[in-house]
Amino acid sequence: xxxxxxxxxxxxxxxxFLTLADREKLEMVSDTQELPETGEIVIATVTKIxxxxxxxxxxxxxxxxxxxHVSEIAPGWVRKVNKYVREGEKKVLLVKKVESGRKEIDLSxxxxxxxxxxxxxxxxxxxxxxxxxxxxxxxxxxxxTKQIEDLEDKFLSKYDSVYDAxxxxxxxxxxxIEDLKLQKKVVTxxxxxxxxxxxxxxxxxxxxxxxxNQSNGVELIKKTLKDxxxxxDAKIEITYLGAPKYRLSLVSQDFKTAEKSLKPILEKIEKSxxxxxxxxxxxxxxxxxxxxx
Numbered sequence: 001x002x003x004x005x006x007x008x009x010x011x012x013x014x015x016x017f018l019t020l021a022d023r024e025k026l027e028m029v030s031d032t033q034e035l036p037e038t039g040e041i042v043i044a045t046v047t048k049i050x051x052x053x054x055x056x057x058x059x060x061x062x063x064x065x066x067x068x069h070v071s072e073i074a075p076g077w078v079r080k081v082n083k084y085v086r087e088g089e090k091k092v093l094l095v096k097k098v099e100s101g102r103k104e105i106d107l108s109x110x111x112x113x114x115x116x117x118x119x120x121x122x123x124x125x126x127x128x129x130x131x132x133x134x135x136x137x138x139x140x141x142x143x144x145t146k147q148i149e150d151l152e153d154k155f156l157s158k159y160d161s162v163y164d165a166x167x168x169x170x171x172x173x174x175x176x177i178e179d180l181k182l183q184k185k186v187v188t189x190x191x192x193x194x195x196x197x198x199x200x201x202x203x204x205x206x207x208x209x210x211x212x213n214q215s216n217g218v219e220l221i222k223k224t225l226k227d228x229x230x231x232x233d234a235k236i237e238i239t240y241l242g243a244p245k246y247r248l249s250l251v252s253q254d255f256k257t258a259e260k261s262l263k264p265i266l267e268k269i270e271k272s273x274x275x276x277x278x279x280x281x282x283x284x285x286x287x288x289x290x291x292x293x
């Protein structure tokens with residue numbers, strides 16, 4: 001037997017025909033089960049496909065079940081659900097509606113943009129990496145579950161994430177976390193892990209056109225560019241391309257830090273060149289990500 005479940009969506013009534021057994025699956029959730037919020041982006045595993053859509057479990061919510069209706073799988077008419085989703089496949093989905101009383105979760109695939117999907121997958125990847133880092137620290141420092149949870153809390157009291165904490169330590173050294181007052185064996189373990197971390201990096205590039213008609217113009221330009229290469233939080237390299245062009249390359253841990261470092265460098269070069277009555281032009285080239293953390 002089948003029962004008609006009426007679901008209201010944007011003021012329009014729809015009839016989704018689900019078996020009573022499937023209806024029971026949607027309702028079999030503990031009253032204490034944490035539920036996602038409407039508009040939240042989640043990772044889900046497809047568990048069953050029907051003519052009307054797909055059942056999924058939410059990976060981040062203790063495998064609670066949700067439903068992806070056929071109308072929310074892709075724009076236009078979807079003839080075969082399994083053309084877009086397959087059992088066992090993981091999908092990034094948008095939470096459209098949560099019926100907390102009935103413990104029903106309606107999801108959407110078609111409303112997820114490529115950028116949202118990419119960001120969510122990166123967030124999940126980073127979270128998994130963080131859990132691996134914490135487990136590594138726990139095993140090497142022989143910490144209890146309570147102690148590693150306390151360490152995580154200390155990291156999060158100062159940084160946005162465990163990964164950000166480790167990244168800052170890898171770049172600036174363990175003095176960065178002296179205020180957290182950690183055990184010496186824990187600090188030593190963290191230093192060891194950080195020394196092996198592959199740091200993320202980005203590169204900003206551009207062409208400098210500099211000329212100086214003074215008799216010692218070449219030497220003045222060389223000095224100006226050499227002085228510009230001494231910066232913190234970034235690695236800068238200026239190479240000669242042929243008069244009057246030079247390529248400036250600045251490498252830093254992220255685009256925000258790189259842009260922050262680049263601005264005063266260019267201002268310094270421009271000020272020095274114009275003070276000597278020279279000509280200064282800077283043309284940006286495409287920025288690139290050259291390393292993943």
